[in-house]
Amino acid sequence: MSKGLPPMPKIQELIRLYGLSAKQQLSQNFLLDLNITSKICKLAGGFKDCTVIEVGAGPGGLTRSILAAGAKKVIAVEMDPRFYPALKMLEEASEGRLSIVMANMMDVDEAQILSDYRAEKTAWPQQSKVKLIGNLPFNVGTHLMLKWLRQIQPQEGLYQFGRVPLYLMFQKELSDRIAAPIGTHDYTRLSVMVQQLYQPKIIYEVPRKVFVPAPKVDASVIALEPRIKPIGDVQSPEYFEYVCREIFTQKRKVLSNGIKILGPNAEKDLLEGINVNLRPQNVTIEDFVKIANRFTAWEGKKKNIDLLEFKNQGKSLRKDQKQEQEIVDLQNRMKKIKTKLREKEIEKQEKKKQKDLELAQALAEIDNEPDEMAQLVPKDKQKATQHMSTLLKQSQEDDQDEYDQLFDDEKVTQEEHYQHLLDKYQDQIDYVKESQLERAHQKEIIKQNRAIIDTTLINNNNNNSKKNNNKNSDTDNDFDQLLLDENIDYEALLNDIDNIDINDIKKNY
Structure with missing residues (x-):
């Protein structure tokens, strides 16, 4: 030392x-x-x-x-x-x-x-x-x-x-x-x-x-x-690097197929005199040089090859230019997003109008139901109406919050945002439709079990089967009176209906 x-x-x-x-x-x-x-x-x-x-x-x-x-x-x-x-x-x-x-x-x-x-x-x-x-x-x-x-x-x-x-x-x-x-x-x-x-x-x-x-x-x-003398005379180091990189991304393909990544008809224009049945790991350096030189002069190559990615002069040139390009790309992307958002905002307003119309129609159908249903579930209808109104208001507030935050949160893509809004609208429409179906189902239950309800009321009021048979013409009035009872427990009534034994009813008849 x-x-x-x-x-x-x-x-x-x-x-x-x-x-x-x-x-x-x-x-x-x-x-x-x-x-x-x-x-x-x-x-x-x-x-x-x-x-x-x-x-x-x-x-x-x-x-x-x-x-x-x-x-x-x-x-x-x-x-x-x-x-x-x-x-x-x-x-x-x-x-x-x-x-x-x-x-x-x-x-x-x-x-x-x-x-x-x-x-x-x-x-x-x-x-x-x-x-x-x-x-x-x-x-x-x-x-x-x-x-x-x-x-x-x-x-x-x-x-x-x-x-x-x-x-x-x-x-x-x-x-x-x-x-x-x-x-x-x-x-x-x-x-x-x-x-x-x-x-x-x-x-x-x-x-x-x-x-x-x-x-x-x-x-x-x-x-x-x-080397004192390189293997082959590379005409463009940038294109040589590009060709090697692209071909080796197709490592499992033979050359005649893998080279197509360089452009249309590349297998015809760039492989003359080269074994096209070889995979990249079996292609000689001399042949890679030939392919790259032909590619350099080839009119069929892609027009927008970013050679900056493959060039570095040992300073910060590549880094600075890449950052500048990223800024330009980001600005262009933001313009596209804003344009898309404006289109989606218009689309959202149209969907909102359609949704409000469907909601109004659904509420109108509920309001126009027969008196027995209106009296049977007045509280349920009121709760459903209030719930749907609250849901609509909350949805509008959430939609506005998501719209305002879209540019601040890069983790949420615009596609996810749009799909989320559409899913919300669909959920609200489905809720209205489900409410309609539920009420229709309840009405159907009442209709299907009407005879049983009539019989149960008759048996409870009078055990005399003959007397009950004489009053068959009045069963509709009895059922209407039952529905007018404001203290009726709807859930208990349905449970009672479910527990009725059809065979017992037949015996009473």
Whole structure:
């Protein structure tokens, strides 16, 4: 280890001195075992006389090993300010070989910081004097990989300084996909895109138990050496990425079917000389390049492909433009919602008129019922009328509240709102109809059991069957008198009717 470089504090000392702990939202997992970090540096070929960009330096475990491996200059990029004191301690002891950049790597201009620290540029075929290494946060590893991948063909950013190799620690699953050979399950669009430009090799597998805190998966260190000459001549990196992505969404389909996602007749126009019976995981990188180049010049491709989604210049351009587009989309959506709401408001008023009409008709039918029903259930009718009026008023208030809150509550979609209103209206109509049916049913019960009621009244008033037979002509009058009794217990009467034994009535007759 370099002269004057302080020894690595124990984990407990780091936590006590600087109050450090891994943040789950930043996917932080620290690698503090110097034996492992030193081995990674050795497997990366060493860093003697190189300028090294370290991504996600954290408390400085890997940083110490890079300095010990003889790096000419180490640029440690870290976005979490809690680690600054620990890194500053290393910087002061490194005799000018370590510089700290507190920033998010997604926003860092690699060409600028390499120029600031006077890194050496080399010709493309030569071995680069610049290297990049990092224990990447698991939640942003793919995004950073794509950022550097998009810089390599135009030789922008990092690759203004030559054929810079990358030594990246990913979760094992991602490393396996990047390095997967053709014909395997792990061969994906990322495999095609990376291998077209880099030669990947997994150089070390890191068990999860050596991290603090331990993640749920193992990790791997993968070396990515830029090819002197890429596989195939990609005419448009954006369209190449788009084609790979779209075709691999149809992974279970053979190429002749899956490629149709690119546009009508794509299977006829883009697959000449290519085996159409292969699935994406069996298609070579060369063939993907051919398909993408044909797609670039193809008149049948979609007109509104959002290439911004596949482009990142290493700054906040993509993020800012995406946010601006989201605002525009939201404004357009709000206009559509307002227009739809106006239409639904008109529709609601029409439905309200229709509902009020049906309600009025239902109440009129109740008011026009025969006198016996009107006298039999006057209180029930009054309660039903009051209940329906209250329900209607409450529904109108609820509808207005929901209308006012629609724009404040994004969890409720407009379709759910409209359907909810329609369901309410239907429930109210159903209530009126059920009331009508209930009253009709009650009337039917009275009619069906009228003979039994007549007989019961006659038997209760006079047990002489002959006398009762002489009064058969007066039974209607007796029944009317019964219904005129204001003290009648309607429910008890129905229970009595239900308990009457028909056989006993027949015997009395």
